[in-house]
Amino acid sequence: MIWLASGLYMVIMDLDFIHGDHLVRERPDTFMAGYSPEVGFADILSNYPEADEIVLANWIGNPVYRIYTAEGSLLVDAQDGTQRSPLGKADAIAVAQYHYARSRGVASATLIETEADAPTELQSRKLPLWRIDFDDAGATSFYVSPHDGTLVARRHTYWRIFDFAWMLHIMDYDERADVNNTFLRVAAGMGLTLSIIGMWLLWFSFNRRKRINGI
Amino acid sequence: MIIVRRIHKWIGLILGLQLALWMLSGLGMAVLPHDLVSGDHRRAEHGALPPVQLSSLEIRDPTPVERSNIHEIRLNILNGRAVLETVSTDGASLSDAVTGYPIAIDETLAMEVALNDYSGPGAVTEMAYVSIPKLETRSHAAPAWRVSFDDPEHTSIYVSATNGQIQERRNNYWRTFDIFWMLHIMDYQNRSNFNHPIIVISAILAVWMGLSGIVLWRDSLRRHDFNLIGKWRNRNNSHTLSVTDSDGGAIKAVRATPLQTLYAAMDANGYPLPSSCGGGGTCGLCRVKISPETTVLPADRRQIPESEIQAGYRLACQHPVSTDLCVTLPHGLLDAQTFTGKIVSSTFISPDLCELRITLPEMLAFRAGSYLQVKIPPFESHLDKLDLPEFVRERWHASGTAEHFGTDRTVYRTYSLANSPGELGNDIMLNVRLALARPDTSGVPVGIGSAFLSTLTLGDSITLKGPFGDFHVKDADDEIIFIGGGAGIAPIRSMIQDQLSVRGRTSKISFWYGARTPEDIVYSDEFAQLADTYRNFSWHVALSHLDKDDTWSGERGLIHEFVRDQYLASHPDIGRCRFYVCGPPPMLEAVLKSLAALGVPEDRIAFDDFGS
Structure with a gap:
């Protein structure tokens, strides 16, 4: 029954809505033709020689470099080469508001640094993260990485119910991610047996009294 | 509650297979280990190629940006080379970060990328260019190279043809998992959408099944059902x-x-x-x-x-x-036995009623109104093989009933005895209604019992069990009213013959016979003769399915209305009558309703339920 009810919730809720697509504004975020950053890839490499990957991108309207190293990521301004990361509260809020599609205000912004403080809705995402809560009906939360400045996750009430339904559905009550847990395997095996027995019994139950002369 | 049970059953019929498939596919997905499904077990932790430090290379700056629709420019290492990937709204393009020359992801490079990622025992067996993503790379838009390996699980690595990145690692674990997933979400085409109407409706019905199942469970459950220990102790x-x-x-x-x-x-x-x-x-x-x-x-x-x-x-x-x-026990159960008879004659006495006479090794002791169970063994036949009167064959043909019929298991069908005890010596008589499709149910199979009986010819053996039943005339001296029709004529004929000819009953007996057309009336000569011989017996016919211009001079209408209007409504002492009702389910239901409305107590009415 729990499978059925949680399954029903998951199929009736539109997946894009659950993903929070309606909360995020489409931003074109492309460069103007002919744009040339003050600081080039080679400059960045000489400043950050440990970089494995460097990305030139638009970040809330400003050109930046995202630098990925074995240790983590950094955000560097492409105009003057200053390092923007780790982001402070104001920057994190600016990122969240840049992507947020509605006009409601920010209710709170907190930096989550340790696993102990991390809500389950973050799943296995890397910490630290800024959590920006909006003052809207869906209790929207945006999570912003202080290192590369990206919007990492968006959560709202229906997502949280969906996640709860998913937990019930896969019966992994701790991590909500492991579909191979023994509990689920045993329960699914029993469920399969039950449904086969059910069909067998159904066959009997249609085999009702035949007292019609001639039929 | 019975409505809930019925709906539960019918939805169960429709949804049962899907419920089992949900369970099966759910189990399958739970059992398949996730790291095998995702192909992680065949993924090299460090590529085979020596690591390259970006900073050791002479990078040519790509700037300035050439076009206006560029999202980002990515500098990283692909197969030991520094590459620049330009991601635009139209897709991605790749160039060498040192020379500045564009890089095309060709067959050789794609294979190198795949081999660098792969850690299993297999060798590459096939390279294929997938221009439009199919099921295995359905979440990607870009064309790709499929690199197939000959390991036991048939790994295929997809290398993007635009940026050389690994798109997916697929293998037979994933393929099996994906079939389970398709069955689970019921999206048989794209295997990705689980918000479509079919699954939404199925899920709603399934939840209804679950809820009603719980309700019905409580309804059916008894406290001692789970008292296994107590049962064991008392064994x-x-x-x-x-x-x-x-x-x-x-x-x-x-x-x-x-x-x-x-x-x-x-x-x-x-x-x-x-x-x-x-x-x-x-x-x-x-x-x-x-x-x-x-x-x-x-x-x-x-x-x-x-x-x-x-x-x-x-x-x-x-x-x-x-x-x-x-x-x-019900009457006769202690005496019920299994016996074999031989067909003596088989005659259609109306367009759809066949009188079957069977001779038994010895006389059957039974009370008028009893029924027998006829064993229908597995058989198969076709209309063309049957020796039927031409008008029956034509009717069968015209009705649209399936002409090929049979059963693959033994079933029992129930027929009331039409003769009265001792009337025919060792012989018994059954009235078999040939159950053909109606105009609105064209194509349905013929009633299996009547079809079987119509395949029998003179001298064939038939296995019977009985007699059974509690539909008997009470011995009390009350007035008796029989109401019936169709195949229900059998027990009524038996009881009337028994009461008049054998028992010599003197209290008033009337029989109200409902039929559709004049051809459907059977045993009319017999009833007429009985009415002549016994002054306490009368019989009345009403026909319900006459054409307007039919020349029938008798009564018209439904039998329950006819008996009520002509007789019962003005009956001085209806509470002292006994009613015996037998006929097709709609007639039976209408008569019972009508009698209840007239205030006849339930215990004064006996009926044989030929329906449901």
Whole structure:
């Protein structure tokens, strides 16, 4: 029954809505033709020689470099080469508001640094993260990485119910991610047996009294 | 509750397979290990190529940006080379970060990328260019190279043809998982959308099934159902069943263990009760009289009329033997036997009613109104093989009934005896209605019992069981009113013949015969002759399906209205009449309703339910 009810919730809720697509504004975020950053890839490499990957991108309207190293990521301004990361509260809020599609205000912004403080809705995402809560009906939360400045996750009430339904559905009550847990395997095996027995019994139950002369 | 049960059953029929598939596919997905499904077990932790430090290379700056629709420019290492990937709204393009030359992801490079990622025992067997993503790379838009390996799980690595990145690692674990996933979300085409109407409707129905299942479970559950320990402890304390037949005679005492239902206990002691539902409490044939104090279960209520419940009738298959009991069996059960007869004659006495005469090795003792069960063994036949009168064959043809028919398992069908006891010596007579499709049910199979019986020819053997039944005329001296028609004529004819010719009853007897057309009236000469001979007997016919211009000079209309308007409404003492009703289900229902409206007490009405 729990499978059925949680399954029903998951199929009736539109997946894009659950993903929070309606909360995020489409931003074109492309460069103007002919744009040339003050600081080039080679400059960045000489400043950050440990970089494995460097990305030139638009970040809330400003050109930046995202630098990925074995240790983590950094955000560097492409105009003057200053390092923007780790982001402070104001920057994190600016990122969240840049992507947020509605006009409601920010209710709170907190930096989550340790696993102990991390809500389950973050799943296995890397910490630290800024959590920006909006003052809207869906209790929207945006999570912003202080290192590369990206919007990492968006959560709202229906997502949280969906996640709860998913937990019930896969019966992994701790991590909500492991579909191979023994509990689920045993329960699914029993469920399969039950449904086969059910069909067998159904066959009997249609085999009702035949007292019609001639039929 | 019965409505809930019916709907539950029908939705179950429609949805049952999907429920089992959900369970099967859910189990399959739970059992397949996730790291095998994702292909991680064949993924090299460090590529085979030596690591390259970006900073050791002479990077040519790509700037300035050439086009206006560029999202980002990515500098990283691909197969030991520094590359620049330009991601634009139209897709991605790749160039060498040192030379600035564009890089095309060709077959050789794609294979290198795949080999660098792969850690299994397989070798590359095939390279294929996938220009439009198919099921295995459905979440990607870009074309790709599929690199297939000959390892046991048939790994395929997809390398993007635009940026050289690994798109997916697929193998047979994933392919199996994906089929389970498709069955689970019921998106058989793209296997990705689980918000489509079919699954939404299925899920709503399934939730209804679940909820109604819980309700029905509570309805059917009895406290001792789960008392396994108690049952186990009592397994050796048998109880005594005192068995009587419906006349109060033939008392025998048999033993029953408490683990058995009454039905099973009777069966174990050599008294097989009739049943066609296999103990599910849905056919109502196994009812026996126990005691009015016995708990009334929902199944009892569904199958047994209230007056009989109060008299102590219960379904034997639903009641466990938990104390010593006195069981009164339906009439004739103790004498019921299995015997074989031979067909003597088979005559259509109306367009759809066949009179079958069967001779038995010895005379059958039974009470008028009893029925027999006919064994229908597995058989197969076709209309063309049957020796039927031409007008029956034509009717069969015209009705659209399937012409090929049969059954692959033994079934039992029930027919009332049409003759009165002793009337035909060792012979018995059954009236078999050939059940053909109606205009609105064209193409349905023929009724299996009548089809089987119509395949029999003179001299063929037939296995019968019985007699059974409680549809008998009471001995009291009251006025008797028979109402019936169709195949229900059989027990009525038997009872009328018995009452008049054998028992010499003198109280008033009338028979109200409902038929569709003049051709459907059977035994009219007999009834006319009886009415001439016995002054206390009269019979009346009303026809319900006449054409307006038919020359029929008798009564028209439905029999329940006819008997009510012509006779019962003005009857001075309706409460002292006894009613015996037998006919097709709609007629039976209409008559019973009409009698109830006239205020006839339930215990004055006996009927044989040929329906459901």
